[in-house]
Amino acid sequence: MEAAPVIILVQPQMGENIGAVARAMVNFGLHELRLVAPRDGWPNPQAEAMATHGAEIIRHTKVYDTLTEAVADRHYVVASTARDRRMNKPQFTPPEAMAEMGSQQQQGLKMALVFGPERSGLSNEDIALCHAIVSIPADPAHASLNLAQSVVVLGYEWWQRAASESKKPLHETENPPAEHGEVQGLLDHLEATLDKTYFFKREEKKPRMWQNLRTTLLRARFSSQEIHSLRGMIAALEKGWRKP
Amino acid sequence: MEAAPVIILVQPQMGENIGAVARAMVNFGLHELRLVAPRDGWPNPQAEAMATHGAEIIRHTKVYDTLTEAVADRHYVVASTARDRRMNKPQFTPPEAMAEMGSQQQQGLKMALVFGPERSGLSNEDIALCHAIVSIPADPAHASLNLAQSVVVLGYEWWQRAASESKKPLHETENPPAEHGEVQGLLDHLEATLDKTYFFKREEKKPRMWQNLRTTLLRARFSSQEIHSLRGMIAALEKGWRKP
Numbered sequence: 001m002e003a004a005p006v007i008i009l010v011q012p013q014m015g016e017n018i019g020a021v022a023r024a025m026v027n028f029g030l031h032e033l034r035l036v037a038p039r040d041g042w043p044n045p046q047a048e049a050m051a052t053h054g055a056e057i058i059r060h061t062k063v064y065d066t067l068t069e070a071v072a073d074r075h076y077v078v079a080s081t082a083r084d085r086r087m088n089k090p091q092f093t094p095p096e097a098m099a100e101m102g103s104q105q106q107q108g109l110k111m112a113l114v115f116g117p118e119r120s121g122l123s124n125e126d127i128a129l130c131h132a133i134v135s136i137p138a139d140p141a142h143a144s145l146n147l148a149q150s151v152v153v154l155g156y157e158w159w160q161r162a163a164s165e166s167k168k169p170l171h172e173t174e175n176p177p178a179e180h181g182e183v184q185g186l187l188d189h190l191e192a193t194l195d196k197t198y199f200f201k202r203e204e205k206k207p208r209m210w211q212n213l214r215t216t217l218l219r220a221r222f223s224s225q226e227i228h229s230l231r232g233m234i235a236a237l238e239k240g241w242r243k244p
Numbered sequence: 245m246e247a248a249p250v251i252i253l254v255q256p257q258m259g260e261n262i263g264a265v266a267r268a269m270v271n272f273g274l275h276e277l278r279l280v281a282p283r284d285g286w287p288n289p290q291a292e293a294m295a296t297h298g299a300e301i302i303r304h305t306k307v308y309d310t311l312t313e314a315v316a317d318r319h320y321v322v323a324s325t326a327r328d329r330r331m332n333k334p335q336f337t338p339p340e341a342m343a344e345m346g347s348q349q350q351q352g353l354k355m356a357l358v359f360g361p362e363r364s365g366l367s368n369e370d371i372a373l374c375h376a377i378v379s380i381p382a383d384p385a386h387a388s389l390n391l392a393q394s395v396v397v398l399g400y401e402w403w404q405r406a407a408s409e410s411k412k413p414l415h416e417t418e419n420p421p422a423e424h425g426e427v428q429g430l431l432d433h434l435e436a437t438l439d440k441t442y443f444f445k446r447e448e449k450k451p452r453m454w455q456n457l458r459t460t461l462l463r464a465r466f467s468s469q470e471i472h473s474l475r476g477m478i479a480a481l482e483k484g485w486r487k488p
Contacts, residue, residue: 020390027382027389053386136400137407138271142297145271145396146264152393153400156380163381 005078005101005111005158006032007151008070010126013039013118019050020148021115022057028155029162033061034070034112067114067126072181075109076101079122079130080154082144087124088215090132094154097134098161107176113154118147128211129180131218177221186227186234187214193234249322249345249355249402250276251395252314254370257283257362263294264392265359266301272399273406277305278314278356311358311370316425319353320345323366323374324398326388331368332459334376338398341378342405351420357398362391372455373424375462421465430471430478431458437478 007030012018022033035042042063051058064070071077078097092100101111114130116122121144127133136145136153145153191210200206222230251274256262266277279286286307295302308314315321322341336344345355358374360366365388371377380389380397389397435454444450466474 023390024393026386027393029383137403138400139273139403142270146267149268149271149393149396152389152396156382156397156400159381159383 003105003108003110004030004032004162005113006030006034006074008034008036008067008112008114009038009147010036010067010114010122011039011117012115012147014147015040015044015046016050017118017147018044018047018061019052019054019058021151022047022051022054022061024054024148024152024155025057026054028159030155030158031057033057035061035063036067036070037065038063039117067129068180068184071112071114071129072179072184073110074112074180075177076104076111077114077130077180078112078132078134079114079116079127080134080136080150081116081122081127082135082138083121085124085127085133087127087133088212089127089130089219092132092134094134094136094157095161097132097154098157100132101158102161109176110179115147115150124211128214129218131221176223178224178227182224182227183218183222186222186230187217189231190217190234247349247352247354248274248276248406249357250274250278250318252278252280252311252356252358253282253391254280254311254358254366255283255361256359256391258391259284259288259290260294261362261391262288262291262305263296263298263302265395266291266295266298266305268298268392268396268399269301270298272403274399274402275301277301279305279307280311280314281309282307283361311373312424312428315356315358315373316423316428317354318356318424319421320348320355321358321374321424322356322376322378323358323360323371324378324380324394325360325365325371326379326382327365329368329371329377331371331377332456333371333374333463336376336378338378338380338401339405341376341398342401344376345402346405353420354423359391359394368455372458373462375465420467422468422471426468426471427462427466430466430474431461433475434461434478 007021007025009018009021012035018035018038025031025033038044042061048055048058078092078101104111114122114126116126134154136150138145194200200209251265251269253262253265256279262279262282269275269277282288286305287302292299292302322336322345348355358366358370360370378398380394382389438444444453
């Protein structure tokens with residue numbers, strides 16, 4: 001289960017919740033936890049106290065400043081969110097998401113499952129970094145699960161899938177999608193270039209335009225080779241703009 | 245969703261866990277919580293503090309001295325346990341258990357899902373009262389889930405099933421199984437009679453023999469009418485023994 005998805009908590013607030021997440025992860029064969037800007041810093045004694053048999057996970061938890069950095073070595077990233085965000089991304093039920101992640105795993109790709117802060121959930125900015133959304137079906141009158149409880153449900157579905165799946169032979173795709181860090185390099189390069197070329201025209205329209213564009217580009221799952229070509233193309237276009 | 249299963253916690257230890265159970269129940273359309281001999285009595289301030297949007301459930305939680313009393317008005321009772329108990333009862337995965345409970349619900353039958361104390365889980369004595377066992381698949385190295393996390397997984401599966409199931413017309417079976425209280429009346433009557441007739445012969449062999457016998461009788465899902473007939477039969481047999 002080396003290639004199980006890593007769990008990423010963005011700006012988690014309560015240490016107890018971080019500990020409860022680690023505890024749940026152990027039950028379902030999930031071993032790596034990453035935190036983005038935890039509110040109370042790190043390490044966190046409350047998290048350790050709550051983790052019980054997940055103490056090993058807490059000991060190895062890494063902390064990042066931004067979600068972009070936390071997913072830099074990942075190929076496939078799924079955001080957990082209760083609300084429908086009306087973004088142009090696949091919206092999965094938990095079994096659908098795990099089937100998809102299982103198929104990514106078969107290709108030897110590295111994955112992450114991302115959870116937002118307790119109160120607010122993931123920002124649209126964070127979700128824009130992800131390839132797909134998974135939502136846990138629940139009573140519409142109380143649709144928002146506790147952070148650790150969401151990890152329990154998705155961990156359970158991950159284990160279900162991993163345990164029930166017949167051992168298919170691994171097959172590497174010919175052109176595997178690049179790690180997120182490479183994609184981010186492409187996006188940063190493109191954004192800087194578009195800024196320089198006044199693509200966005202009015203500054204207040206940029207966030208929405210750029211988010212849609214990023215979503216489109218992420219969905220393509222470019223390979224390293226493709227990203228290399230695209231960046232060459234962008235550089236060429238940029239030079240072109242300077243000429244006339 | 246009036247006929248959703250009630251959740252029964254047998255000898256729960258931590259108030260926090262009771263609260264977390266209530267909180268999880270609300271997300272998945274489960275509304276009735278029963279406690280059997282909670283360690284720290286009832287009401288429990290820790291449970292209330294942890295319940296958040298499950299406060300209403302905590303307010304209406306009923307407490308019983310024994311599991312027998314807590315399931316007296318139920319028709320179908322499923323025990324949640326991590327370990328294989330080697331009892332002659334159906335052993336379900338969560339989706340299987342919920343499919344079965346859904347089909348009981350269709351027949352208008354009342355159900356319960358029973359969870360044991362945090363450390364030890366349900367006793368064999370308690371499981372003997374149940375019609376089936378459900379176990380949550382997990383990493384064998386860490387197969388034991390936290391109490392509230394078990395409720396999360398089974399609640400989630402319950403909601404999944406209830407939400408996805410096409411609205412089939414309700415149909416009452418001609419001879420619905422009796423409530424558990426009636427079955428218990430039969431069992432008590434039978435046990436007293438067997439004691440009087442020295443059926444068990446050696447006192448130290450009785451627990452095992454009687455447990456097997458109860459398991460067999462529970463599995464039959466007798467109707468009220470059948471229980472009435474059986475008790476008449478037992479009474480007749482008892483009188484018969486006195487005659488010779």
